[in-house]
Every structure is written in C-alpha cells, then in structure tokens.
Amino acid sequence: MKKDTLKYIIFLVLGLYSTQSFACDCDCDGDCSFSSVSTGGLVALVKVIEYSEFLEFEDDGKLKKMPLAMKVEVIKKYKGEDTRKTIQIWGDNGMLCRPYTDNFKIGNHYLIAPNKIWNDSENGKKGDYDFFAxxxxxxxxxxxxxxxxxxxxxxxxxxxxxxxETILSK
Structure with a gap:
C-alpha cells in the first residue's frame, strides 16, 4: 500500500512540475486593458458561429475533441483593413499563452481586438487571428x-x- 501511495505522490509532483514548465507566465508592462490593446489593427463586434480545427485526444477510453479555433461573424467593424464577414480566431492548445477557444460560447457576442497571424503553422493560418492571454x-x-x-x-x-461605440467611432 505504501509503495502505491509513494508512486502516486511522485506521479503527482512530476505532473505538476511538468505542467508548470508549459504554463503561460504573463508579465504585462503598463496598461494591457482593451482600450490600450485596441489602438491598432482590427477592432470589431463579432458573434461566435462555430468551433473549428480540433485537437483530438483519448480520455478514459473515449475519443474527445478540444476546439482549437473558432469562426466568428463580423457584425460591425470599427477599425482595421480586413473586409471579410467571417474570420477565424485560434485559441490555446495548452502551451501557447492564448485563451482557450471553448471559453467563447457559440451564439455570444464579443468586442475583439485580435492579433493577426502572419505565417502558417499548426497553431494558426496566415491571415487568421489569435489573442495573447x-x-x-x-x-x-x-x-x-x-x-x-x-x-x-x-x-x-x-x-x-x-x-x-462612440469611443471606437472616433
């Protein structure tokens, strides 16, 4: 019994230690509020229409999917050059310092000031967007x-x- 408990404790400590090595350690110098972040690039009112791009994993013998990206409908654009009516925003895969996509609920509205993705990768496509956590x-x-x-x-x-809206329309 003691041997199993010791194995469990070692596994738990190693698990916590390894998780911390991938954790996002945010340091925000200055004002990182929306009013400060939304000064350049795209600023828009959007509605989440679907999750897209999934990470598949097995949990208790069942295949599960975690959404890595979401498609949003641009309801009103306040700033920026993007003219698309639908854009894709990428979230976190557990190691990227981004908010998780499933924190955004389908059908809900958000005011966004995302970062544009400039190069294709497995974590986003050129021309899409992401947020920095x-x-x-x-x-x-x-x-x-x-x-x-x-x-x-x-x-x-x-x-x-x-x-x-008055502030953003200036």
Missing amino acids: CEVGFLDVDLKKKMVYGAYAKNINEISFSKI
Whole structure:
C-alpha cells in the first residue's frame, strides 16, 4: 500500500512540475486593458458561429475533441483593413499563452481586438487571428442589456455599449 501511495505522490509532483514548465507566465508592462490593446489593427463586434480545427485526444477510453479555433461573424467593424464577414480566431492548445477557444460560447457576442497571424503553422493560418492571454483582446457584449463587460480600461470593467461605440467611432 505504501509503495502505491509513494508512486502516486511522485506521479503527482512530476505532473505538476511538468505542467508548470508549459504554463503561460504573463508579465504585462503598463496598461494591457482593451482600450490600450485596441489602438491598432482590427477592432470589431463579432458573434461566435462555430468551433473549428480540433485537437483530438483519448480520455478514459473515449475519443474527445478540444476546439482549437473558432469562426466568428463580423457584425460591425470599427477599425482595421480586413473586409471579410467571417474570420477565424485560434485559441490555446495548452502551451501557447492564448485563451482557450471553448471559453467563447457559440451564439455570444464579443468586442475583439485580435492579433493577426502572419505565417502558417499548426497553431494558426496566415491571415487568421489569435489573442495573447496577457492582454485584454476581447470583451463580453450583452446586446439585450446594451452593456460590455471586461477590463475595458484601468478600473473600468463595465461600460455601456453606446459609450464604447462612440469611443471606437472616433
């Protein structure tokens, strides 16, 4: 019994240690709120329409899929040169310092200021987008309440949709 407990403890310690080696250690110098991050590139109101590109893995003998990317419909563009009505945004695979795609719910709206992907890789395609987990590149939008939630600016975690539209339209 002691031998099994010792094996379990060693396995647990090694598992925690190896997980930490891949963890994203964010250091944000200065203001990394949405108002600061959204000064260049694409800024848009989007609706998540589907998950795409999946990582397949086995868990308890069952094949499972984790979404690595999502397709979003651009409802309104505020800034940027991209003219597509649908864009793809890539998330984290467990080692990339990006938010996980399944944190974004299908059918929900978000205000986004993503980073453009400049080269093809297994973690994104040229012309697609991603978010950096250490910055606030997206905010939750509740169109029924006409409110936006998340770190818009320092000490502003909730703002009316009409106020943010006025700011972004300048």
